[in-house]
Amino acid sequence: MRITRLHISQFKNYNTLDIELDEQMNCIVGQNGVGKTNLLEAIYCLSMIRGLFGLSDRLLTKDDCDWFRLEGEYTIGDKIKTACIKYAIGKKRRVSMNGVEYEKFSEHIGRLPITCILPDDSLILKESAESRRTFMNVSLSQLDSTYLSSLALYQRLLKQRNATLKADRYPDKTLLSVLTQQMKLPSQAIIQARESFLYELIPQAQVFFSQLGGEGKLDIQYKPNTVADQIENAHQESLENDLRLRRTNRGPHRDEVEITLNNRSLRKYGSQGQVKLVLICLKLGFYSLLSAAKSVKPILMLDDVFDKLDPSKIDHLIQLISGEQFGQVFITDTDPNRLKVALDKAKTAATFFHIDDGQLQL
């Protein structure tokens, strides 16, 4: 799958931009703050209907403007498709494919598969368990369309259950047990989906880890707060605790993922370079799963990815993503020369886009 043309109007720092894209390697270069990442964000938004950092549509709109529009032309197999997102302040955003508007945005997610690696993504490995759950949630939303609806249902019921626990001095126990019972099916669906996702991801990530010159044994372990078939018992056992602490203590919202390098926690002992490398392997692993699930090569975006990597790993990475397994790639960097050298070593042809202040320099 490829995006062949991108048209941007009043998005982030871009006024208008209309560019033809390279089918393989696209290098977006320029100084800090000129809009390299914003260009990636426009492409990401066309796939995921959200920005890279969870900003509201209002904040994705260019300053002093009251609407934005993104349009992308895609080649999928032998078909040409046009995706379009429109937003105007005070109105709901509208998403269409080949001119047909979606009623539910969830129908669009996963149709234009995409994987991106951002500098901030290292936090997935460094910060709290919540960021690792978010990684699983965002990944699974592209892989499995029913996952999103289970997750939304679970989160809503969890809020209702917590509100019940907080509402009164003596919460209604029948209501608690009703809500707990309603949470059972979505909980099980979430746990099973995460389990099989990580089960498939681990070997992929390990292969990339050794291909990119990583040293040591990389391991990922899913630690569900409760196993799927024990969910009812778990809630029953923690009822006293729940009542005392006035919140729900068991369930997939407390799941953890432990990542180790040579049996030592990466979160606690990993160096910045190791963390970055493992993150890239996780994301490329996800790329492989997505590629297999959709039977197309998704778009791959690397934002400022060379930061904190030593030159030999950069060479390995460029070599790898130029290979058969990957399709269209977008890379941003402040230093065009560093990128050129690495690409030349890998004998990879690429198109360079020089960006300056929201405009393309030819």
Next chain:
Amino acid sequence: MEFSSQYIQQAVEQLSSLPTIGKKTALKLALHLLDAPSEDVELFTKSLLEMRANVKSCSQCFNLSDAEICQVCSDTLRDQSRICVVETVRDVMAIESTGQYRGLYHVLGGVISPLDGIGPAELTIQELFSRVQQSEVKELIMAVSPTIEGDSTIFYINRMMNDSDVLVSAIARGVSFGNELQYADAMTLGRSIATRTPYDRTI
């Protein structure tokens, strides 16, 4: 808008406080009332005042009523063994207008949603239980919105009825009548297949 009369101003302000009525429509209505014969306007205001003073909620089913007990509850020809449980009085009107149902009603006043501060105690659930205990009711037909909170409400009432012989049923959810299957959304269609009914029962 500026008016030459403070009385018109006042009337327009009051009318535009009604839902879906904007300033322009309010002015149109006010001018219409100004032109109408004064007896008509008196009848108009009188009927509003009388409605406000006399309509109360039925002490049994919480539907709107002129008397202590509403017309539906006091109609002995209706099937006393079935109660249709709904969220609001508007749902009663909707079901009555189908002409398909000849049982009784019970208006809950909403659905359970602790997030919005609505627990079972804020609804008329306790009153429903006492009603069921004191009468010959055999079936509760739950006709609440097909939402997460609606489901919690059905679940809750079903749980409370566990010990009794009362059957708790819920209205069918699925592809709407007269619509084409291909236009139904995936969730509705999926549920329709999961909760399909034997054809013998649909004739």
